[in-house]
Amino acid sequence: MRTCRAAHCGAPTSSRFSPHCRRHKSRLRRQGDVEQTAIRRSELAPYVARVRERIAKNAHSPLWGHLDARWAALAISAKDTASNRVQSRYQRQAAHEVVNLDAECSARDIAITALAMFMFWSERPERFLSDAAFRLQLVKRVRALSSRHSGLRYDHRASKQERVYRELSPKAGMIVARDLTAAFGGAGLQLAELEKRDQERKQAMTDEINQALRELV
Numbered sequence: 273m274r275t276c277r278a279a280h281c282g283a284p285t286s287s288r289f290s291p292h293c294r295r296h297k298s299r300l301r302r303q304g305d306v307e308q309t310a311i312r313r314s315e316l317a318p319y320v321a322r323v324r325e326r327i328a329k330n331a332h333s334p335l336w337g338h339l340d341a342r343w344a345a346l347a348i349s350a351k352d353t354a355s356n357r358v359q360s361r362y363q364r365q366a367a368h369e370v371v372n373l374d375a376e377c378s379a380r381d382i383a384i385t386a387l388a389m390f391m392f393w394s395e396r397p398e399r400f401l402s403d404a405a406f407r408l409q410l411v412k413r414v415r416a417l418s419s420r421h422s423g424l425r426y427d428h429r430a431s432k433q434e435r436v437y438r439e440l441s442p443k444a445g446m447i448v449a450r451d452l453t454a455a456f457g458g459a460g461l462q463l464a465e466l467e468k469r470d471q472e473r474k475q476a477m478t479d480e481i482n483q484a485l486r487e488l489v
Contacts, residue, residue, distance in 0.1 A: 278306045301442055304405030311392070311399070311409045313416065319388035319395075326463060327384070335459065339387075340379040342455040347374035366447035369415065369440060376418040385414050386452050390460025391467060404442075407449035411440065414452060 274285045276293035283293035290297055296306040303310060327336055350370035353359050359367075373382060389410045393400060400406040420438070440448070 302408075302439060304408035304442075305401040308401045308405040308409070311389075311413055313413075315399075316385070316388055316392060316413055319391045320384060322391065322467060323384050323387045323463065326466070336380070336383070339383040339456060339459060343374075343379040343382055346370060346451055346455055350374070362441060362443040363447060365441060365444040366451075369411075369444065369448055370451070372420045373414065373418050376420065381417055382414055383456055385417060386410065386456035387460040387463055389413055390457055391464045394461055394464035395467075404446070407453070408442065408445050410452055411445045411448045414448075415440070 274288065275281070276283050276285055276296055277291045278293070278296040281293060281296060283295070285292060286294045286297050292300060292306060299308065300306045330336075347370055350367040353367035354364055354371055356364070389406075393406055400409065
């Protein structure tokens with residue numbers, strides 16, 4: 273019997289062709305890595321707040337309008353792809369996701385979430401176990417802005433409805449991640465650099481004050 277390749281897991285593989293057990297195979301598909309855990313909304317919230325603060329401090333910057341326009345162009349392209357039977361099913365599925373997001377969410381909210389994810393990645397790279405894991409987590413957090421990423425299912429045993437997550441195939445997810453990265457990745461990493469610079473300035477000022485206090489007689 274073959275056992276799962278995931279560290280410290282001795283469970284049998286899901287099939288003779290799979291290197292992982294059912295649990296780790298599902299996590300790889302949904303999270304991007306067999307050990308990756310989902311990025312929670314509460315984890316991302318501080319970065320979202322910092323992006324919003326940066327926008328408020330630079331309200332007249334043309335950058336925000338350019339990012340909105342990038343999403344608008346992406347949505348227009350997705351509408352064409354979604355109805356194009358020549359495209360692969362993964363490309364059409366990815367395009368439908370973008371169209372659904374555009375129908376429910378503002379371009380600014382999508383941009384803010386994506387920028388926050390890139391800031392998170394820059395400051396805490398250890399939280400993402402691989403590039404694939406980051407990309408799928410990026411898509412999951414952006415998809416969470418829309419109510420269409422989940423649905424309701426009736427649990428007969430518990431006699432109540434429960435919310436279930438509608439999975440996006442990993443290949444389609446990677447296509448959406450590629451487009452989000454092209455639209456917002458560069459700006460997100462630049463914002464991360466600005467945040468780092470500001471933190472270094474604050475720390476330098478604190479160090480100067482502390483040094484001055486030590487020199488008092």
